[in-house]
Amino acid sequence: MTDTAPTEATGDSTRRRPALSPSRAGDFKQCPLLYRFRVVDRLPETPTRAQVRGTVVHSALERLFALPVSERDPAHARELLTPGWEELLTQQPELGTLFDGPDDPELTSWLESASTLLDSYFELEDPRRLEPEACELKVETELDTGVLLRGFIDRVDVAPTGEIRLVDYKTGAAPREVGEAKALFQMKFYALVLWRTRGELPRQLLLMYLADKQSLAYTPDEAELRRFERTLNAIWQAILRAGRSGDFRPNPSKLCNYCDHKPLCPAHGGTPPPYPGWPEPDAGSESVLDRTD
Incomplete structure (x- = not known):
């Protein structure tokens, strides 16, 4: 699943911004x-079981808030996991290679870990x-400099007083300082987009780390x-x-050890493929897996 951007005409064709x-x-x-x-080469990557589990847990939490209030309990939440996994598998059949079929005992234990x-x-x-205003909300805005920002927010809560809270679920453990900064970067991004879209500054950004039950x-x-907006503008100009x-x-x-593309990296003796040029269409979409951790 990818998001859709506004289009703009170029000659006889149309491309995404x-x-x-x-x-x-x-x-x-x-x-x-x-x-x-x-983004440019669009090289394939192999998702891990942990990444896919995060996606399935996010799906279950989104579906949970679609249930009647009386059914929002652990038992009903657990019942949402298998349908979420099956739907994801329909969208991305290649994920089936993570397990040896539906009777694989490791699939059973994996679903139990999601529970x-x-x-x-x-x-x-x-x-x-709680009665969230939205779950898995797609947000998009264009800054004054012309930079188009786009993302998905796990949950938007609006208090009776009008105060807005943005909530993001993390299926890993609460990070150390560097990881915390990365998570806050994501949340500030969402806060900026919502602020520019609605004209309302979010009152709180809430990160919920499920692995160790911390918020x-x-x-x-x-x-x-405003400073963060300048940072994003600078990043985009550097990308261009x-x-x-x-x-x-x-x-x-140290993150190189977890990169699928390490064999192609010149820092590790590899050779990247020939540069194909700046991509068209979209150069900034997120996948379902991107929206987990």
């Missing part, structure tokens, strides 16, 4: 070459006391989001410069 999403902005910040591999994460969610809050709450202010020149340089780090 390139956009910036939190995942793709994070990729470029982490390693410009990783951004190129994912454990859902149980943890209920220890953090009671969904029967991180953050209150943004207007000056901070790299796109014109083809100079997407690697940024080696």
Whole structure:
């Protein structure tokens, strides 16, 4: 699943406008070459069981709030996991290679681990006391500089007083300082888009880490989001410069050990494929897996 961008005409054809999403902005910040591999070359990656589990848990939590209030309990939430997995498998049949068929005992234990994460969610809050305005909300806005921002927010809560809270579920454990900064980058992105769209500054950004049952709450202010907007503009201009020149340089780090594209990276003795030029159509869409952790 990918998001859809506004289109603009070019001659006899129509193309999507390139956009910036939190995942793709994070990729470029982490390693410009990783951004190129994912956005320009569109090289395939093998999702992990943990990534797919996160997607299935997110789907169950979205469906949970579509149930009547009286049914928003752990038992009903667990019943949503298998349908969520089957739907994802229909959308992306290649994920079936993660297990040896529906009778694989490892699939059973994997779904049980997802149930454990859902149980943890209920220890953090009671969904029967909430009525979100939206779940898995697609947001999009264009900044004054012309940069198109796009993303998906796990949940938007609006209090009777009108105050807005943005909620993001994380199926991993609460991160250390670097990981926390990455998570807050994502949430500030959503806060900025919502602020520019509605003219209302979110009162709170809430990250819920299900693996260790911890929550991180953050209150943004207007000056901070204005600085963040300048940061996103700078990132986008750097992306465009790299796109014109083809100079997407690697940024080696410990994260290289988890990168599917390490064999192609010159920092590790590899050779990237020939640069195909700046991509058209979309240069910033997010997949379902991007919207988990």
